[in-house]
Amino acid sequence: MSEYKGVMVFGEIIEGKLAPITIELLGGGRGLADNLGEELSLVLLGSGIGDLGKEAIAFGADKVYVVDDPLLKDYQTDSYVAVMEKVVKQVSPNILLIGQTAMGRDLAPRLAFRLDTAVSMDCVELSIDPDSKLLLQTRPVYGGNARAIYTCEGTKPQIATVRAKAMDPLERDDARKGEVITIESGLDPSLIRTKVVDKVKEEVAGIKLEDADVVVCGGRGMGSAEAFQELEPLAKALGAAIGATRPPCDNGWVLASLQVGLTGKIVSPTLYIAVALSGSSQHMAGCSGSKNIIAINKDAEANIFKEARFGVVGDYKKVLPAFTAKVKELLG
Amino acid sequence: MPNMVVCVKQIADPEAPAGSFKVDESTKTVIPAAGVEQVVSPFDEQATEAAVRLKDAHGGKITTLSLGKDFVMDKIKKPLAMGADELILLQDPAFEGGDSGSTAYALAMAIKKIGEYDIIFCGRQAADWDAGQVGSGIAELLGIPSVTLAKNVELLDGKVKVERVVTDGYEVIEVSTPVLITVSNELGEPRYPTLKGIMSAKTKPVSTWTAQDIGADSSKLGTAGSRTKLLKLFIPVKEAKCEIIEGENVEDAAVNLALKLREVKLI
Numbered sequence A: 001m002s003e004y005k006g007v008m009v010f011g012e013i014i015e016g017k018l019a020p021i022t023i024e025l026l027g028g029g030r031g032l033a034d035n036l037g038e039e040l041s042l043v044l045l046g047s048g049i050g051d052l053g054k055e056a057i058a059f060g061a062d063k064v065y066v067v068d069d070p071l072l073k074d075y076q077t078d079s080y081v082a083v084m085e086k087v088v089k090q091v092s093p094n095i096l097l098i099g100q101t102a103m104g105r106d107l108a109p110r111l112a113f114r115l116d117t118a119v120s121m122d123c124v125e126l127s128i129d130p131d132s133k134l135l136l137q138t139r140p141v142y143g144g145n146a147r148a149i150y151t152c153e154g155t156k157p158q159i160a161t162v163r164a165k166a167m168d169p170l171e172r173d174d175a176r177k178g179e180v181i182t183i184e185s186g187l188d189p190s191l192i193r194t195k196v197v198d199k200v201k202e203e204v205a206g207i208k209l210e211d212a213d214v215v216v217c218g219g220r221g222m223g224s225a226e227a228f229q230e231l232e233p234l235a236k237a238l239g240a241a242i243g244a245t246r247p248p249c250d251n252g253w254v255l256a257s258l259q260v261g262l263t264g265k266i267v268s269p270t271l272y273i274a275v276a277l278s279g280s281s282q283h284m285a286g287c288s289g290s291k292n293i294i295a296i297n298k299d300a301e302a303n304i305f306k307e308a309r310f311g312v313v314g315d316y317k318k319v320l321p322a323f324t325a326k327v328k329e330l331l332g
Numbered sequence B: 001m002p003n004m005v006v007c008v009k010q011i012a013d014p015e016a017p018a019g020s021f022k023v024d025e026s027t028k029t030v031i032p033a034a035g036v037e038q039v040v041s042p043f044d045e046q047a048t049e050a051a052v053r054l055k056d057a058h059g060g061k062i063t064t065l066s067l068g069k070d071f072v073m074d075k076i077k078k079p080l081a082m083g084a085d086e087l088i089l090l091q092d093p094a095f096e097g098g099d100s101g102s103t104a105y106a107l108a109m110a111i112k113k114i115g116e117y118d119i120i121f122c123g124r125q126a127a128d129w130d131a132g133q134v135g136s137g138i139a140e141l142l143g144i145p146s147v148t149l150a151k152n153v154e155l156l157d158g159k160v161k162v163e164r165v166v167t168d169g170y171e172v173i174e175v176s177t178p179v180l181i182t183v184s185n186e187l188g189e190p191r192y193p194t195l196k197g198i199m200s201a202k203t204k205p206v207s208t209w210t211a212q213d214i215g216a217d218s219s220k221l222g223t224a225g226s227r228t229k230l231l232k233l234f235i236p237v238k239e240a241k242c243e244i245i246e247g248e249n250v251e252d253a254a255v256n257l258a259l260k261l262r263e264v265k266l267i
Helices: A020-036 A052-058 A077-091 A102-114 A225-229 A232-238 A246-250 A281-287 A316-331 B042-058 B078-082 B100-114 B134-142 B195-201 B250-263
Strands: A007-010 A040-046 A063-068 A095-099 A119-123 A125-128 A135-141 A146-152 A158-162 A179-182 A194-201 A214-218 A241-244 A271-275 A292-297 A310-313 B003-008 B010-012 B022-024 B029-031 B038-040 B061-067 B086-090 B119-123 B146-156 B159-166 B169-176 B179-183 B206-209 B228-234
Touching: A007 A020, A007 A077, A020 A040, A020 A095, A020 A125, A020 A158, A040 A052, A040 A077, A052 A063, A052 A179, A063 A077, A077 A102, A077 B146, A095 A102, A102 A119, A102 A158, A102 B100, A102 B134, A102 B146, A102 B159, A119 A135, A135 A158, A146 A158, A194 B159, A214 A232, A232 A241, A232 A271, A232 A316, A241 A246, A292 A316, A292 B250, A310 B250, A316 B250, B003 B042, B003 B100, B003 B134, B038 B042, B042 B061, B042 B078, B042 B119, B042 B146, B042 B179, B061 B078, B061 B100, B078 B086, B078 B195, B086 B100, B100 B134, B119 B134, B134 B146, B134 B179, B146 B169, B159 B179
Parallel strands: A007 A040, A007 A095, A040 A063, A063 A179, A095 A158, A119 A158, A214 A241, A214 A271, A271 A292, A292 A310, B003 B061, B003 B119, B061 B086, B086 B206, B119 B179, B146 B179
Antiparallel strands: A125 A135, A135 A146, A146 B228, A194 B169, B010 B038, B022 B029, B146 B159, B159 B169
């Protein structure tokens, strides 16, 4: 299967810009491509893509394939899978990287089945095996309790979806040279069997969880929606975003979009203050990339103390007011 | 009245303490921990819940389909106790050692044998291998549309309306049947089976199908049909060194924590 060459990244566009995950994948993909001595390309699907190709080159792509079609304005499984099938068959990449996002986790498996190959979902590490030159795909399994390393030997492309913040972006370099190539979508609108009839934003006031440098996260031990409001003064003082583990979201104490964990958002702030949460592996899957975890929990045996740098053993109802007051005082 | 199929997987309880979790690196398998129960994967319970809600509103039939081995009958029958009508178990050594691709193939062949279906439900991922691709795979193999990560599913004038979870909210998607839908945890807690439900589950039909029963090509099943190869399975090493901040009382410890964070320039 020597005709399959190159590393291809599936790009995502958010509000007219390359998504952070796409820039990360270009950084990670560049390393893999250089290791193999192959080319790095980016595919951009959308409507009115404009100059993003140049930006992708500045972040490491050698080639950018642009498919611009009004039918691609919204992500829909049928349209995106059909166009990606066409692009992959035309370019024949050796490796295809896709973000583990709402879009990627829908697109990747269906595309892999369409192309008669396989995909490893939610990888946190990718490398090239020095002997076989195959892509080694490392992914957390069992809710983050274990890690598994896979290869895909017999079929191409080797496809992996990659978790946010797992790869480092390159410094933007506008002097970098590359080529932008337009591909016709060739889409038959009758193939699109779903219709997006509405989009509902559940935006949270304040700083976005994914972007925050400080996160204050509450767990099951908070006990109620009202209790979560007690996190707000601390979050405000620290300029932090508020997050939650899965039980508070499932119980409706907070918006589901606040969930940090395997089935929620993946964050990696400098400071992560974990309040009344046990540190289940499903939750740690979403925050273990944090640089400093601080634990406040009344159970000294809670797993979160195994993950934390500093901790206080005590009921958050007593710890939090005193801690918040002192933080406010120190920050003036 | 919709004909529904729900795919479920029996797994070791994912809520079991992380400390009890062990793997055998030589065989690349998980060592079953003593005392950890088998359960229906939580997302698959939510898929069942989505189907039972539609049945409550519109009637219809729910067939639960599960591929696996060593089934614990009172566990795998939970969907029947929740309101499903029939259970089909896919059990055959030929299915073992498979990956997402071969599993999706076997389930798709079984669904073809079931024949009539309007909506197929799957959980967003199984809470053991966390791959999240069998649902989309089944849809692709059956040539039907799929909507993933649903938090609400309704049936309106013969169309299916799905609220699909995205990063900053949700999208409302309209699609005709037949369709495959994967269900996310945002759907909410699945119902607890009532005593009546548990009793009625005892008399609901349960069948077991083999690879031959579903007319599957054995080269596409189990280990033979796997395109991915598991090279290594291991537990990542953690560097555990938490400094517990003390004080005269809890409030004092909280103050000391703030001082400590300032000292190391974290605030």
